[in-house]
Amino acid sequence: MENKSRDIAVVLASGGMDSLVITAIANEDYQLALLHIKYGQRTEKRELKSFNDIADYYKVKKRLIVSIDHLKKIGGSSLTDKSIEIPEGDLTRRCIPSTYVPFRNAHLLCIAVSWAEVISAKKIFIGATEQDSSGYPDCRERFYREFNRLIKEGTKPETDIEVITPLIKLTKGQIVKKGMELNVPFQLSWSCYKDEYLACGRCDSCLLRLKGFKEAGIKDPIKYRL
Amino acid sequence: MENKSRDIAVVLASGGMDSLVITAIANEDYQLALLHIKYGQRTEKRELKSFNDIADYYKVKKRLIVSIDHLKKIGGSSLTDKSIEIPEGDLTRRCIPSTYVPFRNAHLLCIAVSWAEVISAKKIFIGATEQDSSGYPDCRERFYREFNRLIKEGTKPETDIEVITPLIKLTKGQIVKKGMELNVPFQLSWSCYKDEYLACGRCDSCLLRLKGFKEAGIKDPIKYRL
Numbered sequence: 001m002e003n004k005s006r007d008i009a010v011v012l013a014s015g016g017m018d019s020l021v022i023t024a025i026a027n028e029d030y031q032l033a034l035l036h037i038k039y040g041q042r043t044e045k046r047e048l049k050s051f052n053d054i055a056d057y058y059k060v061k062k063r064l065i066v067s068i069d070h071l072k073k074i075g076g077s078s079l080t081d082k083s084i085e086i087p088e089g090d091l092t093r094r095c096i097p098s099t100y101v102p103f104r105n106a107h108l109l110c111i112a113v114s115w116a117e118v119i120s121a122k123k124i125f126i127g128a129t130e131q132d133s134s135g136y137p138d139c140r141e142r143f144y145r146e147f148n149r150l151i152k153e154g155t156k157p158e159t160d161i162e163v164i165t166p167l168i169k170l171t172k173g174q175i176v177k178k179g180m181e182l183n184v185p186f187q188l189s190w191s192c193y194k195d196e197y198l199a200c201g202r203c204d205s206c207l208l209r210l211k212g213f214k215e216a217g218i219k220d221p222i223k224y225r226l
Numbered sequence: 227m228e229n230k231s232r233d234i235a236v237v238l239a240s241g242g243m244d245s246l247v248i249t250a251i252a253n254e255d256y257q258l259a260l261l262h263i264k265y266g267q268r269t270e271k272r273e274l275k276s277f278n279d280i281a282d283y284y285k286v287k288k289r290l291i292v293s294i295d296h297l298k299k300i301g302g303s304s305l306t307d308k309s310i311e312i313p314e315g316d317l318t319r320r321c322i323p324s325t326y327v328p329f330r331n332a333h334l335l336c337i338a339v340s341w342a343e344v345i346s347a348k349k350i351f352i353g354a355t356e357q358d359s360s361g362y363p364d365c366r367e368r369f370y371r372e373f374n375r376l377i378k379e380g381t382k383p384e385t386d387i388e389v390i391t392p393l394i395k396l397t398k399g400q401i402v403k404k405g406m407e408l409n410v411p412f413q414l415s416w417s418c419y420k421d422e423y424l425a426c427g428r429c430d431s432c433l434l435r436l437k438g439f440k441e442a443g444i445k446d447p448i449k450y451r452l
Binding site: 069075140150151 | 290297332333344366369383
């Protein structure tokens with residue numbers, strides 16, 4: 001709900017389950033400003049649809065959709081380079097998988113900070129999780145602590161913006177439970193790295209999502225190929 | 227000169243005088259990888275020409291030109307929004323001028339870091355100056371110190387990238403002198419915020435450049451309107 005007297009929070013909304021849950025969390029206390037970034041990932045059309053569906057559901061007027069092509073141009077990730085295959089999901093893997101997009105979350109946060117500074121938002125919500133993650137370095141709590149220091153040094157003295165990571169310590173099961181408490185429309189979200197029609201059910205992102213629903217004891221309402 | 231045995235340094239090269247001087251400095255010890263970012267600033271065409279002229283001069287093969295439109299879309303700056311006039315230069319001004327682009331240098335550095343991680347560059351050179359500057363928060367030494375901490379937290383464990391700011395403590399006069407020592411082609415660089423054919427000679431950027439040449443006791447080879 002829009003409420004002019006509330007502070008504004010920019011929410012980084014990919015269209016995935018985690019960003020859906022943080023949208024609902026931010027919606028409790030802030031006026032929402034939803035930011036979606038297309039960076040050349042394979043499923044960007046499907047993610048944009050989820051973003052808009054979620055923004056419609058929460059009746060959000062402040063939306064910013066940004067398209068960047070430099071991460072794709074720079075390459076180095078199977079998420080943005082179709083010549084590198086998306087690896088089969090493996091939640092026991094110890095190395096950083098090829099889906100890692102170099103320094104990606106820093107790019108996303110920079111865009112959020114610039115927008116937040118212009119629209120005088122006080123908070124930036126991002127659905128990063130350290131616990132049940134693919135081990136990306138830019139998903140760790142320490143990274144966000146540093147980023148908050150950087151914002152203080154790199155913005156105007158009167159600017160006061162803080163990055164908030166409400167899910168950082170939660171398991172995927174706890175994230176699904178949190179979403180259930182807040183009645184989020186899980187059916188509108190999309191997580192699969194690989195496909196845009198039926199979720200593959202096999203990439204890391206699908207495996208993590210399915211693990212969450214299993215742990216929370218409910219059925220994921222989206223459809224899977226397997 | 228390209229030299230395969232040298233480490234690679236990514237140089238953020240706007241096409242301006244400061245980035246020309248750091249290109250020459252980096253060229254002493256590193257294999258150059260020149261990065262130019264068009265972000266919707268008024269003089270982007272002229273800056274790109276300078277970038278390519280400078281890259282040709284130093285015979286650089288590794289070049290990356292990235293075009294981002296979100297800073298323009300987000301607005302909030304006279305540099306990217308033509309409805310806000312570029313202020314007359316005033317080097318005694320104490321507040322942050324309207325030419326400040328929110329968090330701009332963080333965006334530029336993120337792109338440099340992602341590229342550096344993919345091409346295994348060890349250093350990123352940026353021509354920020356704290357001394358003779360327009361007072362932008364993201365041009366201060368503290369900002370770069372924080373950014374280096376962020377890189378450590380947000381990239382792969384084996385990645386080792388450091389941002390270097392060789393000009394941060396220099397006056398514009400010292401920068402011009404440094405450029406003279408290294409025989410840089412000043413005539414190829416462009417600094418004006420406002421115009422693309424004859425430099426206006428009146429905006430902050432022109433005033434700072436002219437101050438540098440005056441202090442160094444030589445004539446700026448580019449042509450001015452005034």
